Amino acid sequence: MPFEANGKTFETDEEGYMVDLGSWEPECATVMAALEDQPLTEAHWEVLNFLREYYDEYQIAPAVRVLTKAIGKKLGKDKGNSKYLYELFPYGPGKQACKYAGLPKPTGCV
Amino acid sequence: MSTLHTVNKSPFERDSLSSCIRLAAKGHSILLIEDGALGAMAGTDHSDMVAGVMKDVSVYVLGPDLAARGMSEDRIIDGIQVVDYSGFVELTAKHDTCQSWL
Amino acid sequence: MATKKFMFINRKAPYGTVYALESLEVVLIGAAFEQDVSLAFIGDGVYQIAKGQSTDGIGMKNFSPTYKALGDYEITKLYVEKESLEARGLTLDDLMPLVWEDEDDDYAEKPSIRLVSSAELAEVFDDQDVVLSF
Numbered sequence: 001m002p003f004e005a006n007g008k009t010f011e012t013d014e015e016g017y018m019v020d021l022g023s024w025e026p027e028c029a030t031v032m033a034a035l036e037d038q039p040l041t042e043a044h045w046e047v048l049n050f051l052r053e054y055y056d057e058y059q060i061a062p063a064v065r066v067l068t069k070a071i072g073k074k075l076g077k078d079k080g081n082s083k084y085l086y087e088l089f090p091y092g093p094g095k096q097a098c099k100y101a102g103l104p105k106p107t108g109c110v
Numbered sequence: 111m112s113t114l115h116t117v118n119k120s121p122f123e124r125d126s127l128s129s130c131i132r133l134a135a136k137g138h139s140i141l142l143i144e145d146g147a148l149g150a151m152a153g154t155d156h157s158d159m160v161a162g163v164m165k166d167v168s169v170y171v172l173g174p175d176l177a178a179r180g181m182s183e184d185r186i187i188d189g190i191q192v193v194d195y196s197g198f199v200e201l202t203a204k205h206d207t208c209q210s211w212l
Numbered sequence: 213m214a215t216k217k218f219m220f221i222n223r224k225a226p227y228g229t230v231y232a233l234e235s236l237e238v239v240l241i242g243a244a245f246e247q248d249v250s251l252a253f254i255g256d257g258v259y260q261i262a263k264g265q266s267t268d269g270i271g272m273k274n275f276s277p278t279y280k281a282l283g284d285y286e287i288t289k290l291y292v293e294k295e296s297l298e299a300r301g302l303t304l305d306d307l308m309p310l311v312w313e314d315e316d317d318d319y320a321e322k323p324s325i326r327l328v329s330s331a332e333l334a335e336v337f338d339d340q341d342v343v344l345s346f
Contacts, residue, residue, distance in 0.1 A: 058281040059273065063244060066284045073319065107240045120225050120256050122299065145228030148259065153301025174269025178227050180262035180276070180306075194269075 005031040017099050021055075024102030032100050036091070040100070044088050046075060051101040061103040064094040113138045114205035117146040118212065121156040126211040131159060136166040141193070141201055147175035150186045157187055164189050172198060216341040217248045222257035223346065226276070227267065232260045233275055235346035240278075243285040250289040250340070251282070252333060254296050261290070261307050261325075276308065283312030283324060290324045293333050 002011050005027040011019040016032070018024060029048055033040045040048075050071060054062055062070065064082075072080015079085075085093035094106040115134055121127040127142075127149045134140060140163070142150050149160055150171035160169060164187075173192045176183060183192050193201065202208055220239050224231040242249065253261060260279070267274040282290070290310060297303060304327055311321040328336065337343060 057277060058284075059275055059277045060240065060281060062281070062284065063240070065244070066281070069315075070284060073313075107237060118228065120228065122256050123224070145225045145256070148225060148256070148300075151301055155299045157301070175227075178265060178267040178270045178272065178274070179225060179259050180265040182264070185301075 003028075003031050003035065015099075015105065017105055018102045021102055021104065024052075028102055029100040036096075038089075038096070038100075041088075044097075044100075046079075047071065047085065047088060047093065047097050048101045050074060051097055051103055055101070055103050061094070061098045061106040063106050064092065067093060067097075067106075111207065112205045114201050114208045115140045116208065116210045117142055117149065118144040118210070120145040121149040121159075122154075127156065128159060130211045131163045131167075134163065134167050139168045139170060139201060139205060141198065142169070142171040142175075142190075143198075144172075144175055145179075147171050148179065148181065150176065150190050151181055152185055152187045161187050161189075170197070170201060215246070215248050217250070217339065218242065219250050219252060219337060219340040219343045221252045221254060221337075221343065221345040222260055223255045225256040225259040226265070227270065227272055231346045232257070235344075236275060236278060238344070238346075239282070239287065240285060243287060246286075249287050250291060250336070251287065252291040252293070252336070254293040254333070256300075258292060258296050258300065258302060258307070261292075261310065262302070263306055263308050279308060279310055282310065286312075288312040288322070288324050289326065291326050291328050291333055291336060293330060294327055295330050297327075 002009050006025065010023060010028060013019055030040060068080055068082060068085060089096040098106055115130050115138060117127045117130050117140060119126040127146065130140060149156055169190045170193050171186060171190055173183065173194050220235055222232060222235050226232040239251065265274050265276040307325060310324040312324050313319045314322055
């Protein structure tokens with residue numbers, strides 16, 4: 001389902017992931033999250049921004065296990081655990097956060 | 111009749127380039143594209159074979175295919191000319207026929 | 213589930229065929245199973261981890277940065293066959309400096325690439341439970 005943000009239309013695949021990763025802008029995350037009744041706090045943005053940086057560097061969406069470990073290293077052990085990340089993104093930190101961040105579905109995510 | 115030969119297979123993997131070099135006639139041109147671009151590199155097991163044909167045949171390589179594979183234009187065999195896509199088109203237009211060594 | 217030794221052999225140059233990318237995707241997906249995974253780069257496969265790849269001109273995605281993420285996936289053994297490099301006029305300096313971070317050693321970066329001879333690599337292959345060739 002395509003969605004609208006900043007007056008532009010963005011295409012998504014059948015699971016809601018953006019087709020054109022390069023066209024992502026922060027407003028896209030806000031709109032996609034609102035469509036799923038998910039408010040985005042500072043803590044959410046911290047993860048989304050981390051994912052954007054990870055994708056820029058490695059050209060993949062990290063598996064949840066990798067994301068958890070990397071967040072722990074970057075943002076501290078209190079955030080680098082499944083409990084913290086699942087509280088922020090109840091549909092799964094990989095699937096849900098990657099979607100809002102305009103990344104593809106994580107490789108190896110079932 | 112002038113012919114442009116294109117080779118898109120790595121010389122390490124297939125014999126496309128060696129067959130092409132063996133059978134290209136004097137005055138023909140060879141353009142290395144895709145994985146075939148690897149055949150343009152100096153200092154490999156096949157460099158001498160390529161350099162050897164260059165007295166009779168002009169050899170070209172497609173620059174974007176070199177760049178994609180991380181191969182520097184500074185390290186190609188002396189005398190091989192780097193072309194871009196419009197150069198590819200010009201070569202095609204300049205020759206009577208084009209033979210693809212797939 | 214007992215841990216098995218998996219070896220992925222990479223034999224093709226990137227971009228010309230889809231083997232390199234397919235192998236990388238299988239490796240990343242397989243990492244979820246937490247097995248003992250090694251990769252080998254032989255023949256034209258050594259070009260997959262060549263430094264300085266730039267695909268802007270060919271309109272394909274440059275997936276070489278993804279090899280840098282292998283360490284995060286606990287894949288830390290990347291064997292490169294010396295003879296294959298030499299036949300192509302390449303040295304270790306022409307490859308990306310791939311490393312992994314050792315959590316137990318204050319995240320010290322350690323090299324993932326192991327330059328081995330054909331004879332040494334044959335022994336590594338012989339020691340595997342599962343070998344997949346791309």
